Amino acid sequence: MRRLCQNPPVSAPPELPEVVRRALDLSRSQGFVSATRHETGRLLATLAAMRGGTLGELGTGCGVGAAWLSSGATADARIVTAELDPGLADLARGVFADDARVEVLAGDWTTLERFAPFSLLFVDVREVKLGSVDVIADLMAPGGVVVLDDFTPSSQWPPVYAGRVDAMRERWLTDERFTAVDVMVTSDASVVLAARR
């Protein structure tokens, strides 16, 4: 008998866009272990391809998320990403040296506020996911999509993580300013997409 769990969790070509490969190489060289996983990256690239205007990312790391965004974004899109650690921001900037659409800013994520409204915003700083729904809502264009990753799939309502209600995810999924969905991207990871009404 063929069991479902023997199947790979998602189907995707193994090849990565060159810019993503460069960002992953940088992550490895820096021992940076919090880089965006491929499945989420492919989702980011696909969403980026659907959205014009200004795309943003909170928490650049070594540039993997921004690389996926840039791999899908249209030629006239603008991508801004902020990283608190100035050393990392400098290194990540190098990944996009040949792409004028991408700007890496060193500083707190709030430095991105001046680029609002966003058509797509990847929120990859944990404290912001937890406590800044109101601020993020005000940064989004109508129809703009907020992406929050690193959730554990839950088939219950309210969503549960480690035996407790996942209040952060519940908050994003029920906020009246957004239409939101929790999407499983692999058997062990889900991503919340929240579209600004």
Ligand SMILES: C[S@@+](CC[C@H](N)C(=O)[O-])C[C@H]1O[C@@H](n2cnc3c(N)ncnc32)[C@H](O)[C@@H]1O
């Ligand atoms: C999960 S990692 C980001 C990974 C990255 N988005 C990627 O796709 O590989 C979170 C990053 O947010 C940065 N960070 C933490 N607090 C921040 C803040 N207040 N503003 C901007 N960046 C922040 C950390 O230094 C870290 O590099």
